[in-house]
Amino acid sequence: xxxxxxSLLLLVLFFVxxxxxxxxxxxxxxxxxxxxxxxxxxxxxxxxxSNYIPKYAVSLFEIDEPRAAITGVVEKSLNDxxxxxxxxxxxxxxxxxxxxxxxxxxxxxxxxTVKDGKKINTLRYNEAAKWAFRDEPQxxxxxxxxxxxxxxxxxxxxxxxxEFTAELxxxxxxxxxxxxxxxxxxxxxxxxxxxxxxxxxxxSEPIExxxxxxxxxxxxxxxxxxxxxxxxxxxxxxxxxxPESVALDVSLPGFKHVYGIPEHADDLSLKDTTxxxxxxxxxxxxxxxxxxxxxxxxxxxxxxxxxxxxxxxxVFWVNSADTWVDIKKEAEMKAGDQTAFNLQVSTKTHWISxxxxxxxxxxxxxxxxxxxxxxxxxxxxxxxPQLFALGYHQCRWNYNDxxxxxxxxxxxxxxxxxxxxxxxxxxxxxxxxYFTWKKELFPDPVGMMRQLDRTGRKLVTIIDPHIKxxxxxxxxxxxxxxxxxxxxxxGSAFHGHCWPGESVWVDTLNPATDEYWSxxxxxxxxxxxxxxxxxxxxxxxxxxxxxxxxxxxxxxxxHYGGWEARxxxxxxxxxxxxxTFKAMQNRSGGRNRPFILTRSYFAGSQRSAAMWxxxxxxxxxxxxxxxxxxxxxxxxxxxxxxxxxxxxxxxxSKELLTRWYQAGxxxxxxxxxxxxxxxxxxxxxxxxxxxxxxxxxVRFRYSLLPMFYTSFYDANxxxxxxxxxMFYETPENPMTYEIEDxxxxxxxxxxxxxxxxxxxxxxxxxxPDEQVYYSYDKYTVFKGEGYHxxxxxxxxxxxxxxxxxxxxRKDRYRRSSALMRYDPYTLVVALDTAGGxxxxxxxxxxxxxxxxxxxxxxxxxxxxxxxxQAQVENSGLKLPFIASLDSVKxxxxxxxxxxxxxxxxxVSQSGETWDASVVSAxxxxxxxxxxxxxxxxxxxxx
Numbered sequence: 001x002x003x004x005x006x007s008l009l010l011l012v013l014f015f016v017x018x019x020x021x022x023x024x025x026x027x028x029x030x031x032x033x034x035x036x037x038x039x040x041x042x043x044x045x046x047x048x049x050s051n052y053i054p055k056y057a058v059s060l061f062e063i064d065e066p067r068a069a070i071t072g073v074v075e076k077s078l079n080d081x082x083x084x085x086x087x088x089x090x091x092x093x094x095x096x097x098x099x100x101x102x103x104x105x106x107x108x109x110x111x112x113t114v115k116d117g118k119k120i121n122t123l124r125y126n127e128a129a130k131w132a133f134r135d136e137p138q139x140x141x142x143x144x145x146x147x148x149x150x151x152x153x154x155x156x157x158x159x160x161x162x163e164f165t166a167e168l169x170x171x172x173x174x175x176x177x178x179x180x181x182x183x184x185x186x187x188x189x190x191x192x193x194x195x196x197x198x199x200x201x202x203x204s205e206p207i208e209x210x211x212x213x214x215x216x217x218x219x220x221x222x223x224x225x226x227x228x229x230x231x232x233x234x235x236x237x238x239x240x241x242x243p244e245s246v247a248l249d250v251s252l253p254g255f256k257h258v259y260g261i262p263e264h265a266d267d268l269s270l271k272d273t274t275x276x277x278x279x280x281x282x283x284x285x286x287x288x289x290x291x292x293x294x295x296x297x298x299x300x301x302x303x304x305x306x307x308x309x310x311x312x313x314x315v316f317w318v319n320s321a322d323t324w325v326d327i328k329k330e331a332e333m334k335a336g337d338q339t340a341f342n343l344q345v346s347t348k349t350h351w352i353s354x355x356x357x358x359x360x361x362x363x364x365x366x367x368x369x370x371x372x373x374x375x376x377x378x379x380x381x382x383x384x385p386q387l388f389a390l391g392y393h394q395c396r397w398n399y400n401d402x403x404x405x406x407x408x409x410x411x412x413x414x415x416x417x418x419x420x421x422x423x424x425x426x427x428x429x430x431x432x433x434y435f436t437w438k439k440e441l442f443p444d445p446v447g448m449m450r451q452l453d454r455t456g457r458k459l460v461t462i463i464d465p466h467i468k469x470x471x472x473x474x475x476x477x478x479x480x481x482x483x484x485x486x487x488x489x490x491g492s493a494f495h496g497h498c499w500p501g502e503s504v505w506v507d508t509l510n511p512a513t514d515e516y517w518s519x520x521x522x523x524x525x526x527x528x529x530x531x532x533x534x535x536x537x538x539x540x541x542x543x544x545x546x547x548x549x550x551x552x553x554x555x556x557x558x559h560y561g562g563w564e565a566r567x568x569x570x571x572x573x574x575x576x577x578x579x580t581f582k583a584m585q586n587r588s589g590g591r592n593r594p595f596i597l598t599r600s601y602f603a604g605s606q607r608s609a610a611m612w613x614x615x616x617x618x619x620x621x622x623x624x625x626x627x628x629x630x631x632x633x634x635x636x637x638x639x640x641x642x643x644x645x646x647x648x649x650x651x652x653s654k655e656l657l658t659r660w661y662q663a664g665x666x667x668x669x670x671x672x673x674x675x676x677x678x679x680x681x682x683x684x685x686x687x688x689x690x691x692x693x694x695x696x697x698v699r700f701r702y703s704l705l706p707m708f709y710t711s712f713y714d715a716n717x718x719x720x721x722x723x724x725x726m727f728y729e730t731p732e733n734p735m736t737y738e739i740e741d742x743x744x745x746x747x748x749x750x751x752x753x754x755x756x757x758x759x760x761x762x763x764x765x766x767x768p769d770e771q772v773y774y775s776y777d778k779y780t781v782f783k784g785e786g787y788h789x790x791x792x793x794x795x796x797x798x799x800x801x802x803x804x805x806x807x808x809r810k811d812r813y814r815r816s817s818a819l820m821r822y823d824p825y826t827l828v829v830a831l832d833t834a835g836g837x838x839x840x841x842x843x844x845x846x847x848x849x850x851x852x853x854x855x856x857x858x859x860x861x862x863x864x865x866x867x868x869q870a871q872v873e874n875s876g877l878k879l880p881f882i883a884s885l886d887s888v889k890x891x892x893x894x895x896x897x898x899x900x901x902x903x904x905x906x907v908s909q910s911g912e913t914w915d916a917s918v919v920s921a922x923x924x925x926x927x928x929x930x931x932x933x934x935x936x937x938x939x940x941x942x
Contacts, residue, residue: 026232027286027295027550030278034225035196035245036324039352040278042247043192043326045220054172054191055218056086061155061168065148068092068157074102074173076195079219084197090168090175092159093137095377096365098166100175100187102246102358104197112198114240119491121562122241125356128320131571132603134380164364177313177362183253185313185362192249192350194221195358201227201242234549238487238556240564244355249348250315254334255306256345257737259635259725261325263297263613265289268628268635268725268740270304270327278324278352283570283600285544285551287615288649291625298542298614299601300570301636303375306347307368309732314363314371316378319353320571320602322555326350354555354566368635368728372719375637382606382639384716387846388458389535389595389610389640390708391420391817392698393671394682395460398427401441402448405459408682409452413815415684417695418702420816422452423460423537423671432500433471434463435520435527446529456818458533460597464540465508465576468500473520477506482513484565487556494557497547498540505543505553508575509568510560518583532588535595536580538609541573542600573600574609581608591848597669601638610640610669618647618678623660624756628740630667634721640712641723642669651679654686655758655794661694662797663754665701666745668708668722693795700797703809704745705817706825706841710808711746713842713858722746730768733785739766747840749805749830750776753790753798763792765800772803772833772897779896779923803897804832806839806861806868811891821846822884824891825934827861827868831897835865843934845881855879857935865898867905867941875936885935893927893940900925900942907931909938916940 030036046052061072069091075083085105092098104124106112112122129137148157156167165178175187187193199216202223217223226243229235252258257269261279273279273294281300289297302317304325317323328348351360363374394412399405405422412419428445430436437445449459467474467483477483483493483504493504507513521528521536528534545553555566565572577598584594598609605611613629616622626643633641645664646652652660661683664670674681683694701708714720721728724744726736742753742765751773753765764787767773773782775790776799782788790798801807806829814820831837844856858873874882904915907930916930932938 024290024295027284028231030280030324032231033322033324034229035243035322035354036278036352037224038196038222038226038243039192039194039245039247039350040326041222041224042194042220043190043249043350046191052191056173056188056191056193057171058088058168058173063148063150063155068148068159070155070168073105076197077218078216080216084195086195090166092157092166093361093378095374096160096164096363096370097137097374097378098177098362099137100358100360100362102195104195106198112241118240118487118489119562120240120558120564124244125321125563125567126359127561127563128356128568128571129318129359131320131574132318133378134604134607137378160364177364179311179364184311184364185315186251186253187248187360187362189251190249190348192247194245194247196221196243196245198244199242232549237549237554240556241355245353246319246356246358247350247352248358248360249350250360252306252313252347252349254344255308255313255347256329257308258304258306258327258347258349260301260304260632262301262632262636263299263629264295265291265293265297265625265629267292267738268631269738272329273327278326278350281323281325281570282550283542283552283573285540285542288617289615291621298599299573299605299611301601301603301638302351303603303636304349305368305371305635307727307731307737309734310366312365312368312371312731314361314375315349316361316363316375316603317351317353318359318361318603319356320568321354321356321566322569323351323353325352356567367731369718369720372635372637372721376719379604379637380607381717381719382637382712382715383593383608384712384851385610385640386593386595387705387709388420388456388817390668390705390712391670392418392701393421393423393460393669394419395423395425395671396674396678396680397425397676399424402444405448406451409455409457411682411684413455415691415695416813417683417698418813418815418817419457419698420818421458421460421535423462423673425462425676426464426499428461431468433468433473435473435525437527446531449531449533453531453533456816458535458595459531460535460537460595462537462539463580464499464538465506465543466496466498466500466503466540466545467506469495469502469504474504476516477504480512480516482507482510482516484553485558487554487558491558494553496545496553498544506576507559508579509563509572514579514582517579518586521580521583521587523587528587536584537597538573538577538580539599541576541598543572571602573598574602574605577601577605577609578607593847593849603636606638606640610642611638612641612669612671613643615648616644618650618652618656620656620756620758622647623656623663624741626663626667627743627754627756630723631721631725631740631743634723635725637719639715639722640668642667642671644671644673646672646674646681648673649675649678652681654690657681657686658690658693658794659755661697663756665697666723666743666752666754668712670701689795696795697797699813702814702817702820703811705820706808706810706843707745707748707750709846710840710842711748714746714840720746726766726768733768735766736768742766748807749802749839750807751800751802755792755798761791761793763790763798764788765790765798770833773800774803774830774896774923775799776801781923801828801830801896803830804837805830806837806863808839808841808859817846822888824889827890827893829861829863829868829893829895831863831865831895835898837861837863841934843885850879850881853879855881857882857885859934865942867939868893869939870937872935872937882935886933888934890930890932890934893930894924895927896924898925902942906941907938908941909933910936
């Protein structure tokens with residue numbers, strides 16, 4: 001959202017001389033992070049030993065065939081010949097997911113105690129799955145019993161109709177997922193499994209590189225920062241439970257390309273980290289972030305997807321603590337093939353978390369979409385948003401007052417630029433006290449919202465989790481123990497500094513918080529009155545703490561359940577936006593879908609919020625970086641994502657601003673935003689020709705809203721990304737695996753290549769297959785796998801439509817999406833090389849949950865050279881919204897790829913038949929005014 005300060009002095013200096021850039025020295029490297037340092041050291045020690053004796057082995061197990069599960073104990077061998085018992089469970093879940101859990105017996109049976117009377121939970125944190133999973137995962141449902149076989153070395157069970165096998169090796173402990181006889185995922189392949197078991201602190205810690213002072217560890221372990229944190233501002237951050245990290249290596253044989261584990265300003269295809277920093281997942285407030293970086297950012301989703309021709313795999317590391325992931329890509333011989341020249345590149349990963357249980361879910365499938373479905377079956381698919389949320393969002397820090405808000409809205413109409421939402425940043429509040437208004441600037445906020453509502457517009461206001469001390473909200477949180485607690489033995493509320501100055505943080509892990517939080521958003525309050533067009537922005541929820549280490553809260557603060565922040569850190573932001581989501585549901589009586597934007601997120605956040613990429617800069621490289629960042633978000637099941645159009649910091653050139661709008665119209669979440677010190681840059685300010693070009697781009701987005709909404713329906717039901725990477729469309733083509741500057745819009749067939757280079761007047765678009773493609777504007781033919789030149793003057797957006805696609809759009813200009821609801825459709829039918837095409841349109845009321853009671857339609861279009869037909873799901877149901885679509889017509893059909901040499905076609909619907917006229921045009925024909933209702937089946941016969 002904004003620049004960050006790390007003390008009150010810096011906060012003051014910001015207003016005097018705002019010359020900021022990311023200060024990487026504020027954030028740890030792996031070598032400066034005790035647990036990352038220790039586990040990298042452990043891995044190096046293991047890898048260096050040619051005769052290494054593995055320390056982890058299965059000592060006993062039991063098979064639960066009805067549940068396709070194996071339970072038992074893994075024993076960790078120590079130097080003194082003793083062992084540490086680690087209970088484990090391997091279970092086959094539905095949707096081709098295999099789950100491994102490893103705990104620590106001494107921690108799970110309550111024998112561990114903490115000195116100094118600190119009130120913390122001494123179990124290993126085991127509730128990340130509770131927050132990340134949509135429901136409690138169920139054992140697989142199989143048509144016949146799962147085949148289980150074992151011998152003295154291993155145990156195996158098959159699944160996926162016998163196509164896949166999970167094999168558990170006993171000594172050393174290893175879990176392998178195979179397709180046929182070919183390994184696809186291997187856990188503990190390199191023996192990097194490491195569970196730092198509980199041990200008492202010795203009088204002193206050893207010097208790095210020396211032997212440990214006692215034998216209660218393995219020879220490969222080091223005790224660096226095991227009981228303290230020596231990094232900068234972290235030195236006061238206590239480590240009451242000592243070393244408790246977990247780590248595991250995961251090998252992916254034959255997979256050269258892996259994706260996911262956001263958030264990073266980095267490439268779509270993840271890099272080898274052998275010679276540099278691992279990827280870090282630790283939600284922090286970072287401004288003006290570096291490009292081409294593996295530094296931590298605002299959100300974390302510990303899910304990785306691997307893709308190769310004919311196979312895809314997923315690794316979901318269910319852990320919410322500070323986490324690092326090392327990636328090594330190396331050439332090796334294919335399994336069972338001793339031909340020296342027949343090598344494959346495999347990816348080997350090393351996952352390291354500060355604490356918690358080992359909880360990892362492995363997914364397998366033939367395509368990336370298969371793996372997305374498996375992951376979505378666990379964590380839930382993206383919430384179907386209200387239609388307005390897919391429109392254009394106008395924001396800056398800050399619109400000054402009511403007159404400014406309404407003036408911007410009026411100017412959007414004056415320049416005929418559609419928009420749906422205007423936003424207010426923190427300056428609307430009274431002294432940064434959330435749920436209040438600065439009355440001299442916003443004397444009648446409910447009246448202002450009513451003014452916006454006249455044209456279907458919405459207002460979004462920001463509500464952050466830091467609550468200023470000394471007013472009724474913070475007083476209630478403190479009095480009722482609903483605030484995050486300090487590490488002190490008395491359990492007092494943690495106090496830190498953020499925008500309001502001294503603040504406390506709402507503890508949304510506490511279920512009692514939800515009830516109170518809902519009262520603050522309820523109808524009839526001074527904050528929101530009875531407005532029906534208010535929605536919420538949750539920012540700074542990493543949480544951002546200006547006075548805290550690494551710009552966030554100390555890891556020894558305590559949340560509900562006695563859990564330290566070090567255990568739940570990465571999911572805190574999700575608990576906060578989920579609480580807001582529930583509060584807004586309650587505000588509408590459970591009828592309407594809320595819109596919530598979050599900056600911090602975790603696996604499962606897609607169920608209740610959209611996200612954006614935070615404090616980017618008005619630079620060409622940040623425009624370019626936004627594409628792989630958003631594509632990555634789609635890969636990990638969070639497709640409702642975007643980046644600040646124009647860049648948050650700085651002042652974009654008119655060309656950059658224009659090109660950013662042309663890219664931003666394809667972001668699933670489309671918002672322009674700017675820093676308080678940036679010059680005003682609403683679309684009309686740039687002047688001509690830029691204003692008209694931006695206006696046309698925004699209108700293009702609105703014409704395609706039916707397809708964006710349908711793409712969200714596909715994401716909601718199948719897990720298909722809305723901004724879909726090329727390799728999802730043609731996973732059999734490895735040439736697409738590293739492409740990150742072009743993409744498809746869901747399953748629509750639209751292929752987009754935004755211009756991200758200054759001064760560019762042309763580009764090249766890669767076609768991934770031999771299918772015919774058509775330029776969207778002139779229907780010019782492009783054909784043949786490979787790169788094709790495409791003209792791209794400033795007013796041009798490179799867009800192709802794949803042959804075989806049918807899309808529906810709305811061409812009338814309206815001021816907002818709400819005013820488009822009953823406008824007619826235009827169909828574009830692009831025939832493929834075989835003369836066929838298909839497509840889907842999803843329609844509901846765009847607002848309520850009535851679609852869950854079947855009050856929606858899905859129109860499935862098909863076309864051949866003989867004609868076009870539509871089948872309509874739910875067309876026979878007598879439900880209010882479906883019935884309201886009787887008057888919604890298809891106003892024209894554009895047929896591309898066929899020379900329809902006749903003057904009329906025959907149209908049939910609801911037992912009646914009539915003719916519609918045909919007009920020929922350049923590269924296409926138009927069926928004019930066919931008079932078809934959208935909500936009933938129909939046929940057009942050529």
